Amino acid sequence: MQNRYSKNQMSLFEGVDGIAVILYLLLVFAGFVNIISASYNDEIEAFSFSQNYIKQIFWMGTAFTVALFILLLDSRFYHMFAYHSYALGILLLIAVLLFGREVNGAKAWFEFGSVRIQPVEFAKIATALAVARLMSNYSFSIKRIGHLVRVALIIFLPLAIIILQNDTGSGVVLCSFIFVLYREGLNKWICIPVLIVATLFICSFLFTPILLLLLLLLLFAVSSAMMIGQWRLHIVFVATICLSAIMLYVLSALLWDGALSGYVSLIIATVGGVLVAAIYALKKNISAMFLTLALFVGSMLFVPTADTIFESVLKEHQKVRILSFLGIMSDPSGADYNVNQSKIAIGSGGLFGKGFMEGTQIKYNFVPEKHTDFIFCTVGEEWGFVGSMFVLALLCGLILRLMKMGERQEEPFGRIYSYCVSAILLFHVLVNVGMTVGLMPVMGIPLPFLSYGGSSLVAFTILVFIAIRLDASPRNGLMSAVR
């Protein structure tokens, strides 16, 4: 077999995962189409280099060249230079912190003429490589605290620098590596709290506090019941809390002029319920139940406490006074405005969208950053639900494909790296698309392959193609051909 490869110079694409490449190309193409319509400026010539989509052609060319180059290199090269690239990445991050240019409040850019480069995009690759290299070491065991700390250090060093750059969004991306750690056998008791916190974070954007509390209550009752059995007891417990909350509410409405809102009633009932359950667990000496209760209380505290007090205890005019004092109210140009406009743009797309270059919200600049971070608005408005689902399906497909590619690796290095890439992509999609539809706070990270921007496109291309190259590793690369 090896003979065939070395004889045939066209063997460059041998072993390369076609599906992943096709998904990648489709995404880049979809991105290009949407960048055209999002950034078309009718005041300058259609083919002028100052049109963003013309620049994007240049970036696409660069990306494809880099991709080819990556496929040419031997897979061992990445393993070999993982730490070097990591060190380089850290240096770049420090350099940008010292000499970089500030854009939108984040000191995260190098500027060469009209070209801006964001080192953080490349630091992600370096970190992924370093994590993969460290964890693929024969002596490495994730069960050992010392080793785990080393992984954490590798992740948190760039993260800290990135946060110092005031580019929190990009930094938090590195947290997605917990995904990889879990795959590699990280204790689920470390993962679950992280997941719960993340879920709550999302949920607090989605639900009203009272609904959130009810959901938490149900969730923990079910998990506790699954752990220790006694389903009937748990059902009675939850029902009692709900009933007493309702009674409290009705009583206060009748006798107390409605002093307690529904939410406050539920909180009081829940606190009572937790105390009762704790006493019960103490008597019966059920340790698992303590753990559940502790987690429950923790997540309850996580639900923005100040916010709930604000919403439920204060009277309307007091709220208005405080809000206007803090300058939160009437801030039409703030973050709320962006998300609102973004939702309007996506929502107005309907099933099939308004068509290419027909999106009025996009065309008339209602959506900020419409060709970069908010590119998904263009997709949503002009291509509708169908287009949005198509793009999401491509992204989902690529992530799953990368995970599958990781699983079929013989070397742990390739597997871990592949998972790192999927984790980074997943986090980007979740936060970016989530923010455009109001599920996530605005964090300012790009949508992989679709958002306009040279560093992001080239960096994601490198990220994915290293994984593709590693997957195709049975084939000899450029270096082995020389041998």
Added chain:
Amino acid sequence: MSGGNDAYIRRTILRAIVFVIFGVIALRVGYIQLFDTKYKSLADGNVLRYEVQYAPRGEIIDRNGEYLVQSKECYDLMVTYRDIGKQGFDTVRLCDLVGISKDKLLRVLRDARSAPRKATLVAPFVPTEVKVRLDEYNFPGFHSVYRTMRNYPRKIGGNLLGYLEEVNRNDIKDGEGEYKMGDYIGRAGVEAAYERHLRGKDGVKILEKDAHGAIKGSYMDGLYDTLPVAGKRITCTIDARLQAFAEELMEGKVGAVVAIEPSTGEILVMASSPTFDPDELIGRERGNNYMRLLNNKRNPLFNRAVKSKYPPGSTFKLVQGLIGLQEGVLTPAQAYPCHLGYHVGRISQKCHPHGSPLDLRNAVAQSCNAYFCYVFRDIIENRKYGSVKKGLEVWSDYVKSFGYGRKLDSDFIGEGPGTVPTRELYDKRYRGSWNSLTVLSLSIGQGELGCTPLQMANMAAIVANRGYYYIPHIVKAIEGQDSIDRRFYEKQYTKVATEHFTPIVEGMWRGVNVAGAGTSWRAHVPGLDICGKTGTAQNPHGKDHSTFLSFAPKDNPKIAISVYVEFGGFGATIALPIASLLEEYYLTDTITRPQLVDYVKNLPYNPRHYAE
């Protein structure tokens, strides 16, 4: 491979997480795009600017085609706060151009800030030349909207024509979508009565704009735009020159003049005095002027011609005589004595000195009080009705058939009904014990009677027509319509037969045209055959009210008129000359008695009742 099972579980869970995350996002995108329709309309609101194309309001002309009300182009200056931009603009220059104070501008901007996307009115009634200069400077966020404002070439008929006002909350609610904030609505007179026709229909122009509010062109090439439909032109029954003359003669006096064309019921003159210049109630000074008019003790905004309740005085004797004749309790030849009044026991009605006894014709001409006391008592004490109370009921019905004590159902909004006393009123007041002497003052048009000048003019028209009237109306024609409401073409008969009118008309004619035969000689104009009846109504507030009810010529009458001057003294003193002058002017287009005009204008007149 150790832990292969564990790895498999973890792999599956991770895959599940990916699916869940994408699922949640997909559900959310689907919800926003497919189920929540609010974003669609929000997007339209973002991008589309609905520019109202205000319809020019219909114009009003008089019966001869002369303009009473015209529409003049003007502009509303609007501001959209969000579009002002960060660099701001030259406030001083804007204020100078538009003619508003800087305080006012800052106040408007503060208001506009609370609704940054909405166009807020900065200044209404900006003239075209100012608008052109504003366009030159192109202040960011400001734009002007075409509107029309009222213009009154003759400056007459304030109460008659009415005025416009910005709609209030109730109008918007009642209008069921017809009105929106900033629209104008007719508040009184013709403007209010024919609001529906005058208003027209606003159009809308849908424009696309960008996030900075800059207009990017029309939406869908104007497919959904609608053109404004101009309001209908209304032809009034008013004779503008006669109206102007009437207002001139009434100047400084309190009262009303109403003239009707008997053969059609068309109102030729409707002058309520004091009046106001309709120009005062438009433009930016409107608020101040309005308050000034509202605080004027003589109440110029009150349309006395259709709303006030005046005692008809001696003019009511015509009604009394007609009912007596119809009821058969009176014949034209019947004579009654009069010795300076009518005296029964302690009750008496005084009368001025004149020959006695008089028959009906002369009693009308001389306006004998005693005569009509006899007639009135005969009517309500008629044995065939059994009791005075029943008799009064019959009498009330007769009186109402003349249009008194009820709204005439004219096309004029706010018409008052006046009062005609009923049996129930007296039963209540005197606890059932009353008789014809108790209510004797009714016989000469005093007491509980209250009539609007419109009703009195209508009475003149009834006599002129010998027994019927057309419902008085103010509008002759509406542009685009063949006819006005059908009720204005139907004869309304009184309960008195035509033949009974002859002696009454003759009495009115004698009073004017036979020297020394009656109270109205002064109204005589050779060749015009004016018929008239003076009235001097006592009132508890001061000097008598002066009134004159008249029509001319006697045969085939062209004009029926009622003049009422509060605190004017004898009917012949002031109401009569005014009526006579107006009739002459209408019938011959000339004024042959300038000295009478001077007399009317210079008559000492001081209604102390309205003292400041």
